[in-house]
Amino acid sequence: MTRLSKSQLSILETLKTAGGPMPASALADSDADPAAIEGDLKALAQTGFITRKAKSVRITEIGLAALEPAPKPAAKPEPKCIESQPKTKKARLIALLSAKGGVTVPALAETLGWLPHTTRAALTGLKKDGMTITRLPPEDGSRTSRYTLESANESA
Template identity: 35%
Template sequence: MPKAEATLGSAAPQTPPKAAACDSASLAPNPASKAMRITLLMQRPEGASLDEMVAETSWLPHTVRAALTGLRKKGHKIAKSKVDEVTRYTIAPASLS
């Protein structure tokens, strides 16, 4: 019995595997992601309304607004305009690089 106790106590702690190194290619947006879908909607000439982005992503309005804030923080230029009392959002295709 003492031998079994010794093997339990002497086991080395397991360390988690190291994460893969991040590069700019791995940080590129997934074309099928919901964030990319709202970006593509906003690239249209007429832009996109909040309701259109909610319908496309199945997100709640506050989640879509948070995604827009995230895009702004990443340096994307998002413009707002009112058309018939509806706010429309547009993003320039060049700002996605």
């Protein structure tokens, strides 16, 4: 996302209010910095926020979208029973790997909210901690291997 200066935002607001093409010279009446208007117009045109034809200026759909506030991320639903869930990331991973039938890396990544390479690195970390992770063949119709936790090293 391009970060806009106050002067550029003022230009875009003025063009949005105009609702159509307007002479570039009329922007001197806006709240934009008069000394920076020409440079701001060039920058806005290069990023696609405005179009310039002869001496008129028009805001584009991209420019209108830049004025809209960013959408807030959707809140994650609260787990039903917080006390029964493991507290640490490592404990959550171990609990998932203890499931009967094993679990795939994509399923682990989605459940934990991690990227696949982070999930594989965490599996490697468990192996380094002395845990035995067994790779199971894919289920019928799948090409993704499953993993399960065999046992933990007593000395770890």
